[in-house]
Amino acid sequence: MSKKISTSKGSASTIRRVLRLIAPYRFLVALTLILAAITVITTLYAPVLTGHGVDLILGPGQVDFAALGQLAVRLVVVVTITAVSQWLMSMVNNRITYQVVRDIRVQAFEHLEQLPIRYIDAHRPGDAISRITTDVEQFSDGLLMGFTQLFTGILTILGTLAFMLSIDWRIALVVVLLTPLSIFVARFIAEHTYSMFRVQSETRAEMTSLVEELVGNEHLVRAFGYEQRAEDRFERVNLDLQSCGVRAVFFSSLTNPCTRFVNSVVYAAVGLLGAFIAIAGGITVGDLSAVLNYANQYTKPFNDISSVMTELQNALACAQRVFDLIDEPPIQPDAPDAKVLHQGAGRVCFEHVKFRYDPKVPLIEDMNLRVYPGQRIALVGPTGCGKTTLVNLLMRFYEIDGGTLSVDDWSINRITRDSLRANLGMVLQETWLKCGTVAENIAYGKPDATREEIIAAAKKARAHSFICRLPQGYDTMIAEDGGNISQGQKQLLCIARVMLRKPPILILDEATSSIDTRTEVLVQDAFEELMKGRTSFIVAHRLSTIKNADRILVMKAGNIIESGTHEELLAKGGFYAELYESQFAKV
């Protein structure tokens, strides 16, 4: 019970937020309400007019043609007004909805750019993406439906009631009393099919994940001769889905026929009662036809409203998911007095730096390191030893928990993030390129670069020759997944991207496991070129790089366990020496 209250409270605040989003368009909202009122009233008036028309054609020789002609004209005018205002209303609704949706989406995206990398690392991309895309779409659908059907639905119910009362109160009473029956029937069916739907959607989810796993890895299924077992497993779920699916589909499809049945009975009852009243002279035949028309239509707004309610609830849940994203605490803004660090010499200093991803799991407890301009630092160690953590801290993707980390004698917390990052060039193992042209990608860090600068950078990065061989050279579009160029070529482009910026400090990840030998040579050359005269941190995988470093940091479990030059470390005979020797171990 308490849970129910809290969710309704939660949705109340969501509704308030949605309303705030709509607030700037209140003029349009007022307009759509007016149009809805016009539409509803004229729509309800048309059957009355038709009924009057019918009353004018009583029988042979009893037709009032003059009045009939007038009435026809009136009918045409009324339905024209309905049509026009309905059309305008739809357009206004579209405008409000799409504008609100655009606003919320932009807001979410702006927030995405402010989210801490910690959040991004901890959450799978699919989740945030679906919030900004699918959830917003769902919200949009719900909102649109709410606008178009909620208000008109309520007005229609009230209006119909008023029109029926104006014709005959007894018939109105019958309709009002009997119609809720169909709503009860619909609700009864919905409640009793809910569990079947849940079973169905659970079974369907089970099937989807089975298919994703087995068909998604079909190469392995075939490689291990797993086909028959795969089919057996699949068949079990498939049959489960069939049996629960038949029930769910059947019982859910009961709603329409059942409500229609109730409607028909109401219709018959109204017909009978109306006929008796007509015989008694209470109403005309035309009135009866109008009332029958209403009786036929009366449940529609109720059904509409109930489906709008479900849809709106769904939309609110989606909106809440988007709001949740927007409410994620953003990064600490730069201090108001933060200095803009200009291109510096490239001095880096770690003093008693403490850092943990998980407050409970110790990682970097007391790190001290002084790096002078132009020095080359190799980071070595087994996978997961925390090499990338240093990158995260230097770039200030994560905040340190203690101590100071300074660049050119400025604590990185006291300079703006953008200017800090402008001093650091990074080429990571996971190459990320934008979906755009090669030139746009190289100029990513310097959007105003001229074509000459871009080409010069590409040449230095040893990327020029392969770019020239691409179909449109520098204007070749790079596909979304970068599928049209190889991993090594991607890395060259990333190097060119940094080359154009000429930062004093570099962070490079050398992992080249998926690069072919020839490109690898190019990448090495490019790295060399890039490192000239710059302070560099290299997550090293290649022994030659390690040996040429001014200093090697051997990391294990987040800490620097050894540090020194290649010779010093070998002489020491520690972990590094062991790692190095295992390369040449005779079997």
Place this chain on the structure above:
Amino acid sequence: MQKLLRYIKGYEKESILAPLFKMLEACFELLVPLVVARMIDTGIKSGNTGTLWGQFGLLVLLAVVGLASSLTAQWFSARAALGYGTALRRDLFHHINTLSYSELDGIGTPTLVTRMTSDINQMQNGVNMALRLLLRCPFIVLGSLIMALLISPRLTLLFLVVTVVISLVIYLIMRATVPTYRQAQNTLDRVTLLTRENYVGARVVRAFARQADEVADFVQTNDRFKQLQIGAGRISALMNPLTYLLVNLAIAVLLIRGGVEVDTGALTQGEVIALINYMGQILTNLLRMADLVISITRALASGIRVLEILDTPTSMPDPAQPTLAPAQDAPAVAFDKVDFTYKGAGAPSLSNISFAAAPGETIGVIGGTGSGKSTLINLIPRFYDASQGTVRLFGQDVRGFGFAQLRRMIGIVPQRAVLFTGSIRDNMRWACPDASDEAIWQALEIAQAADFVRGKPGALDEPVETGGRNFSGGQRQRLTIARALVSKPQILILDDSSSALDFATDAALRRALKKRTNGMTVFIVSQRAAAVQRADRILVLDDGILVGNGTHADLLQNCPVYREICMSQLSREEVEKTL
């Protein structure tokens, strides 16, 4: 299309009865206006309450019978639709399991997953909807026209005109909005792309301080999306008002023309009301048909996508031979002048490859990306057939083996370390469903995975999450190696599968493989000289050509490509140290 229809097999009765009952219901619905007309004309006009009660009873009876036939129809149609979906799913899944690597590469597994799931669901819904409504809506439209004809032949023309004009309007509006909606969809895809790009690339975007530009780009895309949606909405919003207007214009005409008919006595007042009712029926059902057309088109598009897969024959049917006996003294693997070209590729990936590997030998395969290493080893378990030449295993042509025997003979460790949901034990039994725990532990020992598996609370029962994400990259890799070893294959293929291991573990693994896999022929594919240098023999590939076949020391002396690879990875002294 006929191919897709045959999955209704076993449910023919249901799929005929469902629409029949639905049409029955429609018939009863069509009778209602006539009954009401009678109520008015004979009941009210003559004040005959008996007739009124009679007609009321008739209306209720029609409703009851209508409900009964509708429920019957729903039941049959649910059964037929689900039966259809289930059979189609089963068959498609089976068919996918017969496709060879060539077909799988061409189609791509992600799209196979979509076709298995959402496309078939879409079709199932389509069948359900088609059985229930496809005949019903046109039937009611047609029925209303016929009723109009019966009531007043002279006014039928009006009905015909209205039906045609409304259909035309619906068609034109739908046709006009389709391209805009497609454009909107593309823009929405771009919204998704930008979102994903900025999420995945958050580090780079921030490193280059481009957040503001990215937001500007996103805003621009969204504005465009909004414009397109509003544009499409402007036209599609015409549908309801316009058709409503048309029907009511027709009613206005009907009133006047009906007046003329009533005046001459050709028509009664109640009949005019009935005609107006039929006019409303026509509109409702035409609009419903428009919705239906959209859904059915969607289902058909899915059908075509599913059919594409079903129509892709496997290029490699299972020979299903009885077990072939190995020839005496034959090499475990022998390539004889093998050429291989991928389907649709311009140039061959392997040319004229010949070599032999004796039982128990360890063979290294090295070369750059695209040199044909993976292609070469993929020919051994017959994932692909050689375009020219023959591959023999133990003296027999690889094409002669049944798949089951072939897979038992060969253990494979793929590049990507993929594990499946279930327990570690389930994963270890992939190649060998009845492997004992003892055999599994033995394999784990060799793969250097026993220690960390033992360290898990559940040991072999430890659950593996989707994709094995509760294990580190290195652990996954070792588990996949163990998985291939459980069945004690005669040939083991490691396709660049120690890249996530550190030097020390990698060395221990190689040592264990050497010592404890007696008689097993092992292929180690790698880009790293260090990983293959101690193999009995190394095959060096360059652009699909076998440019070296010998020991590390031989090749350093005689094979320039091999030397180049070694030198790029190790210094001169280090290379000497390996000799």
